[in-house]
Amino acid sequence: MTYREALNRALEEEMSRDNSILLMGEDIGSYGGIFKVTKGLYDKFGGERVIDTPISETGFVGAAVGAAMTGLRPIVEIMWVDFTLVATDQIVNQAAKIAYMSGGETTVPLVIRTQGGGGRGNGAQHSQSLETIYSHIPGIKVVMPSTPYDAKGLLKEAIQVDGPVMFIEHKMLYNTKGIVPEEEYVIPLGKADVKEEGHDVTIAAISSTVPLAMEASKKLKEEGIHAEVIDLRTLVPLDVDSVIQSLSKTNRLVIAHEAHLSFGWGAELVSRIQERAFDQLDAPIQRVGAEDTPIPYNLDLEKEMLPQVKDIIDSVKKTLYQTI
Known part of the structure; x- marks a missing residue:
């Protein structure tokens, strides 16, 4: 099935299992959501559990936080990750901190489904990768599936955990x-997956950069270079152990993400590898990411500044032919 269908199936199964689960968001009812992930759920579960909201992320995310605190398990859809910034206080200062500030007396079992990344020519305000922002905030889990299998298993797990989860789907994967x-x-949060085995270099990726890494691995294999591709799946928790285990074979690492290169989550992974497994590195770690500029509306310009297969291949060759 498609990535979109897998997400829809996860929502249907979990809502059938647990009557405390409800959906909230703009156009998610009879319209089925802008990306059709909630298609058919309004007809099956009705307007009391699939709630079309006004265009006010501040309002409906705040309402979802309150609902989660009082016994429900809301799943909010924010149609672009860029718009989560409108509800930053509700997410960062409320949902992420209530369990800690209440001494564990109150939990916030809230999932925020949102769509990140570029590739569609949607412009600078609808194409960002903001996962690093939420990964920086203690109390929020951050999930970014790359395949239909992972999308379903990770969403079901995210719904079942008792804390706020930022579940970021890439619009080009649907x-x-x-x-x-x-x-x-279900797929446990914090467990990476080896999508391709290899022994020459490790490529750590997530979400949309996983298929890019897989394509790069295929092309590199034609040149006799065998790359191991690791899909991190989640940023919080972050499975550094699986990356280190891979490095014990390859001794070289390339990190690929669509977020801007500067201050992206790749730098955090570099630091953790440096702290824990420096002796396993035979060459400097290479990072692949978007250029540090707002994302253009023009598709050709957008493609130029977002990471591509060629960028990953170039970084692999750079780390293969360098030594520390």
């Missing part, structure tokens, strides 16, 4: 297809 089992399964 039509991608993959095998999704019919039987029940």
